[in-house]
Amino acid sequence: MFNDEGITVVEERAVTVARTENGVVVTTTAGTRAQGQRLLVATGRFADTRDLGLDAAGVQTDERGFIVVDQNQRTTNPRVFAAGDVAGGPQYVYVAAQTGHVAAAGALGEPSTVDYRGLPGVTFTTPQIASAGLTEHRATELGHSCECRVLSAQDIPRALINQDPRGTLKLVIDAKTREVLGVHAALDGAGDVMLAATYAIKFGLTVDDLADTWAPYLTMSEALRIAAGLFRSNLPTSCCA
Structure with a gap:
């Protein structure tokens, strides 16, 4: 299928990236050289929560900045709930909506959980x-x-x-x-x-x-x-x- 689209998959790790006159060239651990006009680097996501004052509120984050929550979306400060992408769950709109519903219910004294079966x-x-x-x-x-x-x-x-x-x-x-x-x-x-x-x-x-x-x-x-x-x-x- 990829071949039909002119896409080549190289199942090797990149070790070097260098600019060329026409773009970039990536060299892998096995010495394979892949050339292209653009380079897209996908290294995952992090939550930019540095300026929210979470430490002062007693709200902990993980190593990538995502707010730590329990199954009820409650943070390490029992009076604070978090939902959506910032809470570190699967980053889909429908997950954000559902975690928001659970967080609101918990804040109102009606704790519930998100059922991730079949997500x-x-x-x-x-x-x-x-x-x-x-x-x-x-x-x-x-x-x-x-x-x-x-x-x-x-x-x-x-x-x-x-x-x-x-x-x-x-x-x-x-x-x-x-x-x-x-x-x-x-x-x-x-x-x-x-x-x-x-x-x-x-x-x-x-x-x-x-x-x-x-x-x-x-x-x-x-x-x-x-x-x-x-x-x-x-x-x-x-x-x-």
């Missing part, structure tokens, strides 16, 4: 990259006996109609209960699948529930039902993380 995330690249719930690796770490299926975009009717049958969708389930644990996709319209995936994970649906649920034909949500149906076949189990 969806979408990167709106081409193709889109989206996920909800646990990866196979994380599910195994938590003690689940996992079973997985990978559905190629070539088997998704909507992808064929859109003339872009590139990419995949992966479904992770608990092999014993058959409950859906995670859904991950890299394909055009991947984000459209995540609402159904979130419902399935949060409410403990099984792959049989999904396979027997109606899905409008030629919508991306139908891909989830098709993937669930693969667990009824004799196809080999995927073991990729």
Whole structure:
């Protein structure tokens, strides 16, 4: 897919960066040289809370400046609550809204928590990259006996109609209960699948529930039902993380 877009992925660490007449050149640990007109360095985010006077209020922050909160969004000062990106949670608008609701409820004496089960995330690249719930690796770490299926975009009717049958969708389930644990996709319209995936994970649906649920034909949500149906076949189990 990346090759089709003219993108080369180099799975090595960079050791040097140098300017050239036409841009920059990056050299990796293995001596690979990658040239380009621009260099984007993604090193994560930090919270700029230095001028808020948090120390004076007894509100602690972590090493990146994010305010330390408990499950009720309460800070180390029991009279102060924090929510949104500054509280160090997943940095999505819908998470900020939900943590704000929990913080307000706690401040009013009605403590509650944020339920992160099935939290969806979408990167709106081409193709889109989206996920909800646990990866196979994380599910195994938590003690689940996992079973997985990978559905190629070539088997998704909507992808064929859109003339872009590139990419995949992966479904992770608990092999014993058959409950859906995670859904991950890299394909055009991947984000459209995540609402159904979130419902399935949060409410403990099984792959049989999904396979027997109606899905409008030629919508991306139908891909989830098709993937669930693969667990009824004799196809080999995927073991990729």
